Amino acid sequence: NEYQNIYKQLIEKRKIVLTAHASPDGDTIGSCLALYHYLIQFGHQVKIISPNVAPKFLQWISGYEQITIYDTHPGIAKQEIDEAEFIFAVDYNAFHRTGEGMSILLENASAVKFMIDHHPNPADIFEAKISDTSASSTAELIFRFIEDLGQLEKINKELAESLYVGLLTDTGSFSFSINSDKPYIIAAFLYNTGIDIQAINQRIYSAFTEGRLRLTGYAISEKLVVNNELRFAYISLTKEDLNRFDHQNGDTEGLVNYALGIENIVAAALLTEKDDKIRLSFRSKSSFAVNKIANEYFEGGGHKNAAGGNSFLSMQETIEKLNKIITQYKSEINAVQL
Template sequence: MTTDENLLNRVSGQWTTEALRTMQEILSGSSKVAITAHRSPDGDAVGSVLGLYHLLARKGIKASVVLPDRFPSFLDWIPGTESICFHSEQSKESEEIICSADALFCLDFNAPDRAGSLADLIVSSSARRVMIDHHRDPDSFADLMISDPSCGSTCELICDWAIASGNWSNVSLDAAKALYTGIVTDTGSFRFPSVSAHTHSVIAALLDLGLKHSEVHEATFDDQSLSRVQLHGFALSERLKIRKGAGIGVIALDLADLERFEYVSGDTEGLVNRILGIRGIQMAIFMRESEKGKIKMSLRSKGYVDVQALATAHFDGGGHKNAAGGILRSMTMPEARLKVDEVLGQWFNI
């Protein structure tokens, strides 16, 4: 496909001539390329690392993908997942890949600590580092930093690089599947404010490559186990608490709740959006006990409510204005609920 001039004119302004030149220099001067993303990888993290992995492969560049830990099982279908090395399971091999790399791509995170167990390895790496991300307030830790918070996903930024650098012909069908998955998941199926006309133009270009978007949607969203559906029903009917006057909804699931429904990674994906979809709700919080003393949080909002600021200030997290995540450590679920209630009371004067 010949890249449309209109598409080229709309790529992220971060991909300047100098940035493209630096990217090419790093790639051409590297014999060992490593690609990584943030802890608890989501669709955009997995889609961007595998999208770039497949794209580089078509250019004749062999790369290795290392992630801090496992991603939700509903992303297992993406081509290339079998090649990923997980630090949580293969620590020695993962560390060897990072330490021996002369080019290290850091995708979908903007500070080393977001990479969890890989943070120290990233900081100490002698490789030339490339950060490609769309979250606010990045740390200056990379030799090339592509940071565009106005963009709906890191996968869109990877597509923009392929377009601007003349590499669109190297986007294989496998790469297209990975990149589309990242875009569709991180934009909430194209419903978030970050979606632009350019986002849809990129999707059209991916479809022109032969991508079957309905197949991606079915594999990602419509292949749920009965226990997962039952868990969602239980969470909404038995664990949802709503502050009607404040427009806030909270669901908290402890280990016992999860075990009751044979929880596997990814089973609670989307619950926070179900809360936000309730009429009158402006902010939704989902809390999941991932292990004893550790509570993972997902926060979503509508309009002016800035959940990134809330997550950054109180929950060791970050993200975007209307979608963020956080972690509470060294506390039980009842203690975590009290903490959240206190923070909400202070933050919103309720």
């Protein structure tokens, strides 16, 4: 199987680069660091590259200081990619997910390219891939990789914490749709390694800056739009809105879930203005699939109930486009029983 295929190519000590996707979340950072803590036990020379900085609530994870940030150190990142024998795409399945500059380096790299990811429709550019859309997270796939090789004893405290962060954040604290009992079994195993579950939860979910809390309140009270007829809600945040509250990477994490949490709402979106585009995050309940909207209309993709995309129109034009699209799905949305 693919687990064995990848492992056989790593029997000898190698130069390995692990790469995260742009706007890194808990699963891509946690999974990269879990793989890092696993691979260094075999004497591999392992580097991690993230396109940009992770939110502060993830920077405490052991090994984070080892990560090269492409945005601030592109020269170092290029050297590490050029020297790599193996490159892993971790929690993403196409190099464009790392951003324009870094993706070119990865595409042109001579290294053998592997992928570990749980999103649908992976690009056909990898020599080997671990791809399972039924998995709750990439962290789950990494645990299964180690388990399949019969090496669970390699899961030390640092590795366990990293895996738990990925599992916790990508399942919404085990509140999203989960297709099996495996995530709970993994969580129990990780707990039994001695990690402090309470402390990890506090570091991730109880570490808001004042600016982030005020931004959350402003987004809900002033920028939330609810269309009860379409059972759709959205929040839009311009650069001016973000700057007003000293926005930092990760401050909008989870905002879209407040919109989705409204009674009888089936689909929700968060629109965030970036320098050259509008970033859209979609969430949905039950059987309504938002990834098809992200894929067909906004150059994106993702899971059935959680997806993302981009618009290169203005904020107002993007909102108008989105409302027209949602209107086309009115009958499908209204058929959803909650």
